[in-house]
Amino acid sequence: GLEKKILVIPGDGIGQEVTAWGQKVLMTIAKNYHHTFTFEEGVMGHVAIEATGDPLPHETLQKARNSDAILFGAIGHAKYDNDPTLKVRPEQGLLKIRKELGLYANLRPIKLFDELLEASSIKPEILRGADILFFRELTGDVYFGEKMRTADRNTASDLMIYHRYEVERIARKAYDAARTRRKKLCSVDKANVLEASRLWREVLQEVAKEYPDVETEHMFIDNAAMQLIKDPKRFDVVVTGNLFGDILTDEASQIAGSMGMLASASVGDSIGFYEPIHGSAHDIAGKGIANPLASILSAALMLDISFGLKTESQRVIKAVEATLRQGFRTMDIANKHTVNDCIMGTDAMGAKVLENLN
Amino acid sequence: GLEKKILVIPGDGIGQEVTAWGQKVLMTIAKNYHHTFTFEEGVMGHVAIEATGDPLPHETLQKARNSDAILFGAIGHAKYDNDPTLKVRPEQGLLKIRKELGLYANLRPIKLFDELLEASSIKPEILRGADILFFRELTGDVYFGEKMRTADRNTASDLMIYHRYEVERIARKAYDAARTRRKKLCSVDKANVLEASRLWREVLQEVAKEYPDVETEHMFIDNAAMQLIKDPKRFDVVVTGNLFGDILTDEASQIAGSMGMLASASVGDSIGFYEPIHGSAHDIAGKGIANPLASILSAALMLDISFGLKTESQRVIKAVEATLRQGFRTMDIANKHTVNDCIMGTDAMGAKVLENLN
Ligand SMILES: CC(C)[C@H](C(=O)O)[C@@H](O)C(=O)O
Numbered sequence A, B: 001g002l003e004k005k006i007l008v009i010p011g012d013g014i015g016q017e018v019t020a021w022g023q024k025v026l027m028t029i030a031k032n033y034h035h036t037f038t039f040e041e042g043v044m045g046h047v048a049i050e051a052t053g054d055p056l057p058h059e060t061l062q063k064a065r066n067s068d069a070i071l072f073g074a075i076g077h078a079k080y081d082n083d084p085t086l087k088v089r090p091e092q093g094l095l096k097i098r099k100e101l102g103l104y105a106n107l108r109p110i111k112l113f114d115e116l117l118e119a120s121s122i123k124p125e126i127l128r129g130a131d132i133l134f135f136r137e138l139t140g141d142v143y144f145g146e147k148m149r150t151a152d153r154n155t156a157s158d159l160m161i162y163h164r165y166e167v168e169r170i171a172r173k174a175y176d177a178a179r180t181r182r183k184k185l186c187s188v189d190k191a192n193v194l195e196a197s198r199l200w201r202e203v204l205q206e207v208a209k210e211y212p213d214v215e216t217e218h219m220f221i222d223n224a225a226m227q228l229i230k231d232p233k234r235f236d237v238v239v240t241g242n243l244f245g246d247i248l249t250d251e252a253s254q255i256a257g258s259m260g261m262l263a264s265a266s267v268g269d270s271i272g273f274y275e276p277i278h279g280s281a282h283d284i285a286g287k288g289i290a291n292p293l294a295s296i297l298s299a300a301l302m303l304d305i306s307f308g309l310k311t312e313s314q315r316v317i318k319a320v321e322a323t324l325r326q327g328f329r330t331m332d333i334a335n336k337h338t339v340n341d342c343i344m345g346t347d348a349m350g351a352k353v354l355e356n357l358n
């Protein structure tokens, strides 16, 4: 068996409730497959600001560097959303850890479980067979460019900036993945308006030459936001910048039925970082109704990508599938049109997945 | 009757084919309602670069300033999309005319014609009753901030920047409109990451105080991109920046069944500028199959907003409705599941609308 150190950072809001289940799944897998996973916990976000004044305390960062992989929950709190003038903000913790750990590639697989075909607002015949892998660049773009606010507070700016090497490395990762899939890559930018996008497109055109077996398409972000809903099956691998990736993958959650189903892996220099795509959802936090499947599927991604445990990862995905097949649903994926589904809370749903793992 | 000078700028690609029908509708309305509309034509975009080297020739801008309203088609050409290094680009013409004419508010009404309920990839029960009015800020943001490319060409940037007065004036326009509708306003930003968005949110919160009768909601762009597809009926008026507005309104085209149905009005200091939301669509340009309805509905917006001709504007909308009710469709709005629709080209469709105007 493998020995691995995992740092768990539940973060804010429903992060607390759902991450517990991602961790339990990892513990069950370790037991069943004779691996030794040791867990530490770290604080980040609003909870860390409350406890230490810092959204990413030095101690958490240290623990992160000493771990083999990180399971993260969510970040954000209504207090900061309602007051844009606050200087110290939860999201700074997440952005800083992404940068410090060199997590430049955020993989977001969008795939619909057959059982959820009716849960989406999109027609089943449009969705059936859709299977997209997003590569979102995660440590550059307008997220990390210089921010400015004039002394009179009347002008504010953020620099959207990309360097060639940043585009090159994410492009290669995306092309490598496309090779193992349906060999189609769509790069999304706004090259008709933005200089950063024109650099993006130039680099993609260059890297494309190294992958003549992969079919490349360039699409403007506005068109991509439309095509994703109009015809999701036309996409295989999509590669895009930090901001456009943020927007498109949230939108794409409707392809998977619900945001509560989507996991992501952030990788780069060394350590992998795994988190649901959903946020802290403070409107439902503490109510015990959040969907734990995105955290559980994030754990599955960790097993596969960071630990190379493909069998174990597939086992988790099968357990999620089985749970859905048995008709168990959290509120967000309940089908309003059938009476057969059994709607349950976070813990009951998590427990069903654990049962199906055994 | 009124006397009005209208500048027609067909622009590139399908712009040429569809704008002819927007103009014919205006001519028919003038005849039937005893107005005197005089038309001039101007070049802009790729066609203007080919003819003069300049995407917005001085002569076109002069004509624009001397007109009462402008009917525009589309802009863009594959040549430039394929070569991001070209310095002179069609889109510069459109951006420049927006800036020069002070067209800071882009209104994009998203409403589904009942007859097209089945044409969308989204389920009819999700769409029925959806009616959104977007206010996209059009002369600021990362579109107009300083662009930079280093001498080694390895780094590129665009400045995302907003000034208080820019946010204030679009906010007021949006709130004023919300008052005449369902009194709900959703402002979209990314205030958890971007300083420009934090200014945006601060200003919106201030302006909101002047409109206590309007319910205000703030939403992050990633969440908005999801909610728009999940539950479009929750939105009434949406106000957002230039880039986010570009993305969300293209995405929202799926609510109206097709991009080929959506018109927009750009207003601000004085002259109104009317254009379909769709682009030049070079893949289908010259084939005579583009949907002329977005241009025709843009003409309807002109009659209403620039000329105050509400009856005439409604007459055009009713003619479009009648045409759809008769089962006439262009390819983009054809329902693949019924055999009753009659699929026709641009000119046949435009002619049907003219018939229904008489
Ligand atoms: C919380 C926020 C900073 C974050 C982002 O925008 O990257 C989130 O939306 C995400 O997608 O991980």
Ligand SMILES: CC(C)[C@H](C(=O)O)[C@@H](O)C(=O)O
Residues within 6 Å of the ligand: A192, A193, A222, B075, B076, B091, B094, B246, B277, B279
């Ligand atoms: C052609 C392009 C510059 C333009 C934009 O991004 O504003 C278009 O997409 C639009 O929405 O009018």
